[in-house]
Amino acid sequence: MTLPAFPGATSVSALEVYDGVASDGLAGGTPHLHVVSAEAYLVVGGRGRLHTIDGGGVFEERTLAPGDLVWFAPGVVHRAVNDGGLEVRVVMQNAGLPEAGDAVMTFPDDVVADLGRYADAARLPGPERADADRLAAAHARRDLAVEGYRALFRDDGTVDPDRLARLHARAADLVRPRVADWRERWEAGPLAVVRETGRRLDALEGGGDPGLGEARVAEASVDPAFGMCGRLQRYDTSIDPDGGAR
Incomplete structure (x- = not known):
């Protein structure tokens, strides 16, 4: 039996944005960018703000309230700020790629420039560790990314284009070794859905018959995790090679 791919071969997760306060006095998630995947936030609870730096170096702050929907292209540096109980549903383009490394956190330049140091800084303890330890590690990772994020700005509050361009170049260098794997995932997922x-x-x-008689229903399992921006409930929307829902 062939089960359908999730609409658009996207992924979806429930996100409770971290409420721990970073070094600059703002509560919330880890600043980062995606290299090839767009992302959307649908706000379902609480209040907050979304800080973004687009590809041209323009910084913007948007308020987030229940019912708001905002999305952004690959390359946009983004940071979720939690002003109280912020909960969103995250929709990601190219299901599987974000989990396979298509997210680069804005660590300081010397960390992002070194693959080994970046991997060490990005790694969180596994589920065998206590939740308190994992949360503390997630906050420490977030704080290091905030340090690098703040370094993108000049003293007058504007984004330095040279520093942003350097981050873009570092991000591309970090993920380039993954391209062959990503291409396989893209061909088996998003591209296959478009061709279907x-x-x-x-x-x-x-x-002819487009295949209506073969229509089936799929259901996702849920995988809790500590993500970059908060506590996640990841819905596994992938389909295994034997046609069953994972």
Whole structure:
């Protein structure tokens, strides 16, 4: 039995944004960017703000309240600020790629420039450790990323274009070794879904059955985790090679 891919081959997770306060006095998540995947926030509870630096170096702050929906392209540096009980549903393009390294945290430049140091700084303790230890490690990682994030700004509060360009270059260098793996995931997921839509359109146009009799229902399992921006409930929307839901 063939089960359907999640719509658009995207991924979805429930996020409770960290309420611990960083070194600059703001509570919230870890500043980071994605290299090839767009991201969307649908706010379902609480209040907060979204800080972004776009590819041209423009910094913006948007308020977040229940019902708000905001999304941003790959390369946008973003930071979720929690002003009280902020909860969002995160929708990610290219399901599987963010979990495979398509997120680069804004650690200080000397860390982002070194693959080994970056990996050490990004790593969190496993589920065998107590939640308090894992949360403390997530906060420490967040604080290191905030340090690098703040270094992107000049004294007058504007973003330094040279520092931002250097971060972009470092991020690309960090993930480049993963491209072959990412391409396989993209071809098996998002690209396959697009091609399936084309196959159905071709069948309809030719007077045939697009496959309605093969329609089935899938259901996701849930995997709790400490993410970059907060406590996550990740919905596993992948399909195993035998056609069963994971």
